[in-house]
Amino acid sequence: MASISDHYAEADQAARAVDTAKDITLYGGRKAPLPLNVIIIGCGLGGLATAYALGKAGHRVRIIESAPKIGEVGAGIQVTPNLSRILIRWGLGEQLKNIAVLPEAIALRRYCTGELVGWTRWGVTMEEMYNSPYYHIHRADFHRLLLDLASTVSTLKLNSTVVKVNPSPPHPSVTLSTGEVLSADLIIGCDGVKSLVRDLVVGEPTKAVATGDAAYRAIIPTSEMMKDPALRELVESPEMTGWMGPGRHIMGYCIRAKREYNLVMAHPDDGSVESWTAEGSADKMRADFEGWEPRITKLLSMVPSTLKWKLMDRQPLTTWLHHEGRVVLLGDSCHPMLPYRAQGAAMAVEDAAVLGNLLSRLSHPAELTPLLRGYEVLRYHRTAETQKSSRLNQHIFHLPDGPAQQERDDSMRRAMETELARVSKQLHYRPWTTEEMTTALWDSVAEKQRQTSDFTGEGNSNQWADMRKNREQFGYDADLVSEKWWVENGERVCRQAVANSVSNVSARM
């Protein structure tokens, strides 16, 4: 059985991002006339994406990370079309093709019988409609790609834990556990779900809310699965499969060019810790899913070890920006979410893309606060909505057997029948224009879409069959919304801020 690190070496080969990244220009070649010294706390996916986006915008960026070395922790991550759109723009198109898997569909099944109740075509449909693919990828591979990108425009200081942040101008700074003090013009807290920066920004301790769920994560080599005809099809036609049961669900999909099968198993929490790296007992895991369909039993018998992860949630924060304007939050530090819409990574990278785009315009110190507020305005609502729809899936997936569950399954079946009919008639969706994906009123888009199919799936229990939600989610273009904000608001607000600061200075003189 090949170890994960064997695969890692291969993935490295397939994905040399450094060379590609050198030639990429972002923001139409625009670089900030006023470059800042930026410190990013945390070298997760969010920190790396931010380093790249701000470095490309002309800023001088340092990343500070507490881990002594870059590990390869984690399992599957979903790269949805709104995220792949950014990554392709960043020059990673070829590398993604090599290391990622394109799921052909999402299949939702009953836990005990395996009966298919929901099915939505992904693969070609995603590219057809949103002009960007949906990928499944290993977090470690993704982390490596972003590290390659970030290293072209920033520096990384490992083995350095930030213990204190001084948010006050003129010299904001961070203090490391060694006592070393590093100052910067702008400090960005990309320090994850247990963020230290968050409480400082919000001004009071923020509480994590237990969701009542925990999740096991495990990876199975697909070479093992290929030996069993019943499991073989999970690899050969790679769908994302969700098994829904009372209080529990399992999501499974292929990663690493189909060499590994990733499992996330949500179940009632019985006292785990909020951690990405805590070991769980594989035997307890099997006991948790006793009585599930034979394929699950077989899959779980192949799991030698598992990671256990307590699922915490937080209400949207009151602010992401410290009131003195020099410390801002990004990624899981400001909007952690349940993984049930698989959006943690997508949201963090989108945050980074918006922040980089806006700060590529910085030409005067007085513009910094309005630009950071613009970032917050653009991202706050969307991430709060995503937190909500992730929570909705917790409810939908975990219904106990009974009338509500039957209603859910009937709703999903209706969407599936339409979808299967469409696929068998080889009807293709009409590609949406950028305008239709991002700005046009939904009603007019839906009207045109009905030329292909009457069914738009609005409100369906299978949230991936809902074309309106899909449009909002997958059509999002981080650069486009940033440019639009600038034209509609940003330029005016920034000009005003500069004028105020100039007149205040002259008034004082």
Ligand SMILES: Cc1cc2nc3c(=O)[nH]c(=O)nc-3n(C[C@H](O)[C@H](O)[C@H](O)COP(=O)(O)OP(=O)(O)OC[C@H]3O[C@@H](n4cnc5c(N)ncnc54)[C@H](O)[C@@H]3O)c2cc1C
């Ligand atoms: C080890 C790990 C495994 C994960 N596995 C999965 C997975 O399998 N599937 C999935 O969907 N998502 C996973 N995630 C979550 C996913 O990566 C995030 O939801 C998403 O990428 C947004 O991340 P982020 O960059 O905001 O925060 P994170 O990815 O959590 O990164 C935060 C970083 O900040 C560092 N840090 C924290 N505090 C300090 C400090 N005081 N000083 C210096 N550095 C600090 C941490 O060491 C960490 O590297 C994982 C995250 C981690 C950290």
Ligand SMILES: *[C@@H]1O[C@H](CO)[C@@H](O)[C@H](O)[C@H]1NC(C)=O
């Ligand atoms: C990390 O830093 C500590 C001091 O803070 C040091 O003792 C240790 O050797 C360092 N580890 C590595 C891997 O550099």
Ligand SMILES: *[C@@H]1O[C@H](CO)[C@@H](O)[C@H](O)[C@H]1NC(C)=O
């Ligand atoms: C990106 O896609 C996900 C779904 O995959 C969605 O939840 C999210 O809202 C989308 N975009 C933005 C900006 O939030």
Ligand SMILES: *[C@@H]1O[C@H](CO)[C@@H](O)[C@H](O)[C@H]1NC(C)=O
């Ligand atoms: C400048 O003065 C105006 C009006 O007196 C005030 O509203 C504004 O906040 C001041 N701006 C700065 C940057 O001090």
